[in-house]
Amino acid sequence: MKLPEEELLSSGHRGCAGCGASIGVRLALKALGRNTVAISATGCLEVMTTPYPETSWEIPWIHVAFENAGAVASGVESALRIQGKDDVNVVAFGGDGGTVDIGLQSLSGAMERGHNLIYICYDNEAYMNTGIQRSGATPFGASTTTSPQGKNSFGEDQHKKDMPMIMAAHGIPYVATASISYPQDFMKKVKKAAEIDGPAYIHLNQPCTTGWGYDSSKTIELGKLAVETGAWILYEIENGEFNLTHNLRKRKPVTDYLGAQKRFKHLQDKEKEEIQKYIDAQCAKVGIE
Amino acid sequence: MVSTGCVIKDPGNSKKNKTGSWRTFKPVLDKEKCIGCDKCVMFCPDAAINKDHDINYDYCKGCGICSAECPVKAIEMIKE
Numbered sequence: 001m002k003l004p005e006e007e008l009l010s011s012g013h014r015g016c017a018g019c020g021a022s023i024g025v026r027l028a029l030k031a032l033g034r035n036t037v038a039i040s041a042t043g044c045l046e047v048m049t050t051p052y053p054e055t056s057w058e059i060p061w062i063h064v065a066f067e068n069a070g071a072v073a074s075g076v077e078s079a080l081r082i083q084g085k086d087d088v089n090v091v092a093f094g095g096d097g098g099t100v101d102i103g104l105q106s107l108s109g110a111m112e113r114g115h116n117l118i119y120i121c122y123d124n125e126a127y128m129n130t131g132i133q134r135s136g137a138t139p140f141g142a143s144t145t146t147s148p149q150g151k152n153s154f155g156e157d158q159h160k161k162d163m164p165m166i167m168a169a170h171g172i173p174y175v176a177t178a179s180i181s182y183p184q185d186f187m188k189k190v191k192k193a194a195e196i197d198g199p200a201y202i203h204l205n206q207p208c209t210t211g212w213g214y215d216s217s218k219t220i221e222l223g224k225l226a227v228e229t230g231a232w233i234l235y236e237i238e239n240g241e242f243n244l245t246h247n248l249r250k251r252k253p254v255t256d257y258l259g260a261q262k263r264f265k266h267l268q269d270k271e272k273e274e275i276q277k278y279i280d281a282q283c284a285k286v287g288i289e
Numbered sequence: 290m291v292s293t294g295c296v297i298k299d300p301g302n303s304k305k306n307k308t309g310s311w312r313t314f315k316p317v318l319d320k321e322k323c324i325g326c327d328k329c330v331m332f333c334p335d336a337a338i339n340k341d342h343d344i345n346y347d348y349c350k351g352c353g354i355c356s357a358e359c360p361v362k363a364i365e366m367i368k369e
Contacts, residue, residue, distance in 0.1 A: 003330060012305065015334055022334040023332055056303040058301045
């Protein structure tokens, strides 16, 4: 796909230098085009793009609470439909906290009712905006301010919640995982989500220089490492049919990925092995060697 | 004055906030080396590189992603 020129997320936003979320939203809006209404749950994206009275959004946009992006997106979609404006894309953006934790109930309702909308979770694997607190999407072993590593702790002791599969269990027509480091794949999925009649959910892995602890120039490299090690698996589920969208021939050891980030620096061999085993099992489930 | 419903009626007005002042390293593109792959355009978090690969220093925060991702190493990061 040729990259559309129009910028619908303007410069001047307050995202950190090297911010992955802004890359993801820029690409998503390029794929969707101007005829789009966006809804943002509270989170990094909302805070950095709209310090009142400024906004970086070039399209109609609503900020809502952590809890109700799914509900508000449902309302926007219903209002447009009743006015006969069926050609408008409705897209909601929630961070991992706003999606897998706090916004889960309203998102589940929106999916179950079958609204024609796209929900994109930009997942940086913790509550980055408020100071790196762990979320349900924080991976095992990561040190955050509420799961700090120390004498008696190796950091987060739960594995990441399998949110895309929870969405798939709703029986919605389209679920996909994506990464900002694979922009063509991501934009293709966003386009597909827009074309499908009914709810679509895309879970976007998005490295965070501030929360993960790496040099700001390595945002894309980290996203690639997540995919190349199998820590993040790219797939789509269209009308119940599961397909891998990135053919991983040879997986890199997860230590390549862990070692590049400060949040995993403290891990001992025991925890690293456990993470590798977990990834092996996750990959085996979907037929990746 | 806060508007009713905190509505902002000027889309994209964050452009008045020149984030280029955050920068400590400046990306400089050697157009002779550039192969026009658009990776830098695609991956810039601040939409600071246009289709002609001109870098807008008013907004570039100097993250260095463009330089790191350039397949022909045509972008050098230089200390300001």
